[in-house]
Amino acid sequence: MRIATFNCNSVRKRLDLILAWLADNQPDVLALQETKVMDDDFPAAALAEAGWHAVYRGQKGYNGVAMLSRMRPQLVSFGLQDGDDGESEPRLVRIRYGGIDIINTYVPQGRALETEQFQFKLAWLKRLRAYFERELGEAAATDAVWVGDLNVAPEAKDVHDSKKIWPHVCHCQEVIDRFQEVLDWGWGDVFRRFLPEAGVYTFWDYRVRGAIDRGLGWRIDHVLGTPSMAERAKGCRVDMQARRSEAPSDHTFVISDWATD
Amino acid sequence: MRIATFNCNSVRKRLDLILAWLADNQPDVLALQETKVMDDDFPAAALAEAGWHAVYRGQKGYNGVAMLSRMRPQLVSFGLQDGDDGESEPRLVRIRYGGIDIINTYVPQGRALETEQFQFKLAWLKRLRAYFERELGEAAATDAVWVGDLNVAPEAKDVHDSKKIWPHVCHCQEVIDRFQEVLDWGWGDVFRRFLPEAGVYTFWDYRVRGAIDRGLGWRIDHVLGTPSMAERAKGCRVDMQARRSEAPSDHTFVISDWATD
DNA sequence: GATGGCGGAG
DNA sequence: CTCCGCCATC
Numbered sequence: 001m002r003i004a005t006f007n008c009n010s011v012r013k014r015l016d017l018i019l020a021w022l023a024d025n026q027p028d029v030l031a032l033q034e035t036k037v038m039d040d041d042f043p044a045a046a047l048a049e050a051g052w053h054a055v056y057r058g059q060k061g062y063n064g065v066a067m068l069s070r071m072r073p074q075l076v077s078f079g080l081q082d083g084d085d086g087e088s089e090p091r092l093v094r095i096r097y098g099g100i101d102i103i104n105t106y107v108p109q110g111r112a113l114e115t116e117q118f119q120f121k122l123a124w125l126k127r128l129r130a131y132f133e134r135e136l137g138e139a140a141a142t143d144a145v146w147v148g149d150l151n152v153a154p155e156a157k158d159v160h161d162s163k164k165i166w167p168h169v170c171h172c173q174e175v176i177d178r179f180q181e182v183l184d185w186g187w188g189d190v191f192r193r194f195l196p197e198a199g200v201y202t203f204w205d206y207r208v209r210g211a212i213d214r215g216l217g218w219r220i221d222h223v224l225g226t227p228s229m230a231e232r233a234k235g236c237r238v239d240m241q242a243r244r245s246e247a248p249s250d251h252t253f254v255i256s257d258w259a260t261d
Numbered sequence: 262m263r264i265a266t267f268n269c270n271s272v273r274k275r276l277d278l279i280l281a282w283l284a285d286n287q288p289d290v291l292a293l294q295e296t297k298v299m300d301d302d303f304p305a306a307a308l309a310e311a312g313w314h315a316v317y318r319g320q321k322g323y324n325g326v327a328m329l330s331r332m333r334p335q336l337v338s339f340g341l342q343d344g345d346d347g348e349s350e351p352r353l354v355r356i357r358y359g360g361i362d363i364i365n366t367y368v369p370q371g372r373a374l375e376t377e378q379f380q381f382k383l384a385w386l387k388r389l390r391a392y393f394e395r396e397l398g399e400a401a402a403t404d405a406v407w408v409g410d411l412n413v414a415p416e417a418k419d420v421h422d423s424k425k426i427w428p429h430v431c432h433c434q435e436v437i438d439r440f441q442e443v444l445d446w447g448w449g450d451v452f453r454r455f456l457p458e459a460g461v462y463t464f465w466d467y468r469v470r471g472a473i474d475r476g477l478g479w480r481i482d483h484v485l486g487t488p489s490m491a492e493r494a495k496g497c498r499v500d501m502q503a504r505r506s507e508a509p510s511d512h513t514f515v516i517s518d519w520a521t522d
Numbered sequence: 523g524a525t526g527g528c529g530g531a532g
Numbered sequence: 533c534t535c536c537g538c539c540a541t542c
Contacts, residue, residue, distance in 0.1 A: 009532085010535055034532085036536060061536040062531070109532060205532080206533035250532080250534075270542090271525055295542090297526060322526045323541065370542060412542095466542085467523035511524075511542080 001098055001258040002027040005147040005221055007251035011035040014249055015043050019050050021242060028070060029097055031104035033149045035064030063090040065104050073097045080131045101144040107151045110169035118169050125178040132185045139186020139226045146187060146224040152179045157198035158219040170220055188230035190256060191223045195236060202238055203251045212243060223256045232259040262359055262519040263288040266408035266482055268512035272296040275510055276304050280311050282503055289331060290358055292365035294410040296325030324351040326365050334358045341392045362405040368412045371430035379430050386439040393446045400447020400487045407448060407485040413440045418459035419480040431481055449491035451517060452484045456497060463499055464512045473504060484517045493520040
């Protein structure tokens, strides 16, 4: 089973890139974030024509998540389901696919430390921990994979210069602590199990010239698994090619492979 | 001598198209309208790299004219030079090239009949007649070519359905009369001398689906010459290929060939 | 429908 | 730097 994640920064702008990537990489599931499209305008027809099923929830201009898969998922749900779904639906989609719960999140970025957007991000991570507890139950008894743009770089090696960047909305103690509380539900970092070295990134700011070649990236896209899934994890890698393409997203694809049982 | 004209609808968006077209068609001079770029941002370097000299005058967002040529023009001037040059400079450029005065204009479109923009268009044509008289002197004694987007479809055959369109800011009696006054200075219609048949157009509205294939165009881009130049005219044609290209302008190239003397 | 400008976001 | 939405122009 191959599960990939990609913050596409507009699914419409990246449609050709995504279709080519799907054809080349043949994942079972591709999780997309920042689709930036209302549901009526999601390019479902073009994806269907290429043989990909899509579930998606978007809004005008920002956010938006989707799950592409070869077959229709067994179950689909959107949002944190804690009473504020209008807000959280374009940030969380969960499918059951091949007997696995796959959760795709686009965690709020948080804008700046002193803003209420940052407080919202912290609260969102707390709500997410509650979501996993409430919706998935015991981690030890669940086959689940969590992927997405988590907007958290938890370790020093997740950024190119931790001291220089610290404190940042994606790399500061409050966010790391809140993220750890989510992990404590029972998530294991599958990305780092296979890519433990420093300098492996998944996002490079458009505004930083030559960021890729200068190694000025961030590891904020994640692949995590419950204990049973962590055991089944066979590999995880980052596809740099897409980030170097003609009209790239500022993120790139992360691909994970899992034993089918 | 080959002189071409093209309303490019943003020289930056059309740069690759223009470079490819120049390489294929090897004009001596290419007149551009609606470059839509401030002078500092004109892609002069990329053109120079391909061996093309450029003179240009633009403004923010709208209008803007340029002349591309293999060699530096002998003389260059911008605007109607009647005291309102700030306005008219991004609409008129004149060069002397190979012993010929070549005038490139982007005549105001005129928005709608009841607007002051339409009155401005009529006044602009009057000012243009005065310009030719004042700046070029006697037509019979002048080797001059006038090209550009004139926003005038003077004859019924210049539009796909004259009765349906009439009266339109580009196809109504007032504009035709005012245009005739400009022609009366001494201009001969070289485009129509070589392309007299109906259904030959240079502009197709983006908003009309399948406009090209359905023949729903306008002939509003012109090539005219003084009597001596009309005599030297060897041919005129419209290049449909560019309008059918991937990311086209709504206009296409008009190419004229002239005996070198 | 396809430009550009602007302001907001990342 | 590159998206979005909105507005204006043609």
